[in-house]
Amino acid sequence: MLQMIVILAVFVALIIPLGTYLYHIAERKHTFADPVFDRVDGVIYKVCGINPDKGMNWKKYALSLVLANAVMVFVGYLILRIQFLPIFNPNGIEGMPADLSFNTIISFMTNTNLQHYSGESGLSYLSQMLVIIFMMFTSAASGYAACVAFVRGLSGRGKDMGNFYADLIRITTRVLIPLSIIVGLLLVWQGCPQNLSQNATFQTIEGNFQDMQMGPIASLVSIKHLGTNGGGFLGANSTTPLENPTILTNMIEMLSMMILPGACVLMFGKMVRSRKKEKDLRKMKNGQIRTPIFGTEGRTIFCAMGVIFLIGLAVCYFAELAGNPALAKVGLNQSMGSMEGKEVRFGIAQSAMFTTVTTSFTTGTVNNMHDTLTPLGGMIPLLHMMLNLVFGGKGVGLMNMVMYAILAVFICGLMIGRTPEYLGKKIEGKEMKLTALCIIVHPLLILAFSAIAVGTAAGLEGITNPGFHGLSQVLYEFSSSAANNGSGFEGLADNTLFWNVTAGLAMFFGRYISIIIQLAVAASLMRKAPVNESIGTLRTDTPTFTIALIAVVYIFAALTFFPALSLGPIAEHLTLWG
Incomplete structure (x- = not known):
């Protein structure tokens, strides 16, 4: 538990300065790095013909995002198909089949990184760099850009949502690239390979020979975590010493997944504070004006996400610690908990936390086999992907949680007779219809597919495990796809035409439909005149509303997913412990 507490404490300490930095970038305020990055960005703007000061309405912003992603999909698909060429292909990897190329390119462009292939045998170094690593940057930057535009709309500042291309470039050059270089150097320091050499063959201490994977592993691993991308250079992902050499890298990789989504919440709180609320919340201390670090609205969202995350972490940890009763009945010692599918060097605590982090922050990388988790331990990552709002990745979790906050305002307002308002704007029929549609799309994709x-x-x-666990495998595959997470139970035989196409469609619709609707909601609120707070206003910056928001999230999850979960992990747990 001390390991988990230390990681959470470092996480909170890191997101405070990083959230302020993201806020300055989103608002185009001065930062310490401007003398360098202004020149870099200026060159890119000039070459690409971009006017960063030319704003876009929400429709043009969304269209620019989709079209830019579509061009990258076309180019990436072509590279995957022709990767058999002897260009950065020392291991002689063949071209990828059409259906698998479709699934792979959609997966990485939507920031899902679901892999129906094994990286070391399915991709050349050219594909790893020009397709996988490149899209890990651009897909993450696209998501963060959408989040920034969304928050701009909620804050009601200006008449447009900003410029998508300028946001994409600024987030890439000022956030993702510098941080990935730092994390990449730390990984290389700890023993993660970074080269373009052919696979090496070594003789083991038993006298056998073993091939050792080479390649640009550290550069991929750094951005796959920072961009909440997931996937892996190797099929076994972050369970292998090549991608995750030590306990220190395990902690670095978890923090890399957590810091940007967490910082987005702080950025949100700073951007949406109104002058009136700032005036009310300012406190005098030593003659200086102080305001809350997260902002009151950001604090509400952060606390709601944090409580849901901690509940999930506790359930997953203690479920794995309880072990398997079937093994205990035959006399096997279960004092260490369920160690099946886990790295001995990480143990229960680091495995349970990595599992909860990667599915809460929608990264998808794994340091243990999720297919071997206990039923309740495996239900937590499944549930958090179904919710898709526990911090989430690249700003998506924040956007989804705000949708639930709008729903909670409307429901609570109806129950107690208060005016449904959020961030000083009235919530009316149009916003509620769009919000309901946005919330319904995600479970519809999971359950329908x-x-x-x-x-x-x-x-x-494709179902290799009969009974309750087989249904859990199916639910996990489509939950991971629709939530743009990318992790898998891995017991599913998913490299077939059916699974490649259906998972690809779930990833595509799960990504772009939600973003488009959320931008529309933000634009609708941006155009509305602010209303003064009155005695009839439902306050959304109080502990009471935080509790109500958490209750709304869990109630919606129960109403939507409980029947499916009852036939999957819950039934499996009752059978195992019956």
């Missing part, structure tokens, strides 16, 4: 999978021969062929 899962129903198709268990109701067709092509879907059933």
